[in-house]
Amino acid sequence: MEKRDVMFAAIVIACMLPTSTSTGSLPLVINTWTFLNATVAAVAKLHEGGTYLDAVVAGGTKCEVLQCDHSVGYGGSPDEKGETTLDAMIMDGVSHDVGAVGCLKNIKNAIGVARAVMEHTSHTLLVGDDATNFAVSMEFELSNLTTEYSKDLWLKWKCNDSCQPNFWRDVKPDPTKQCGPYKPVNRNSKSQPMGAPPPGGPGNHDTIGYIYIAI
Secondary structure, three states: OOOOOOOOOOOEEEEEOOOOOOOOOOOEEEEEOOOHHHHHHHHHHHHOOOOHHHHHHHHHHHHHHHOHHHOOOOOOOOOOOOOOOEEEEEEOOOOOOEEEEEEEOOEOOHHHHHHHHHHHOOOOEEEHHHHHHHHHHOOOOEOOOOOHHHHHHHHHHHHHOOOOOOOOOOEEOOOOOOOOOOEEOOOOOOOOOOOOOOOOEOOEOOOOOEEEEOO
């Protein structure tokens, strides 16, 4: 139930490939946090002759499979109904084309679907059931994203922690003390303050970000 505030990388892993340039430092594959296996997968894809987009997708897919930090891929970060959904975005730095999915359900390879949105539609973002239906049409496999870990995480939040933390405000019952369902309070009443954002750290950060630098 933790909010994943977007942060630029506090930890960066860079893997350099041999090149014919005088500096010998490019191309680079960089990812946020300490997900070394994912970066290695991206570099391996380049060595196999893959494109820069292939490399970025390979790295993201590796982390989805490994469930990096339980913040990437299936089986982590359930919503308040206990369901895990996935988000992903990819951008081609040459063409500036973008593809993204949000609230993707029952599909494990979110970054692959985001690439398909970019390459096979004129859309930028597909969400929810529309994203899932599109993924199925692109021959991605349907799969349950819930695991015992995510189920236990949700049950603890729901039953033991009284749905704390959550991100409701200006509703009743008091969202700081109990679970919903919630209803809006008098809209003329003074709004509850948002409060300070939680500090960044292992439990509160972006999931994973990749950059491929060629020149």
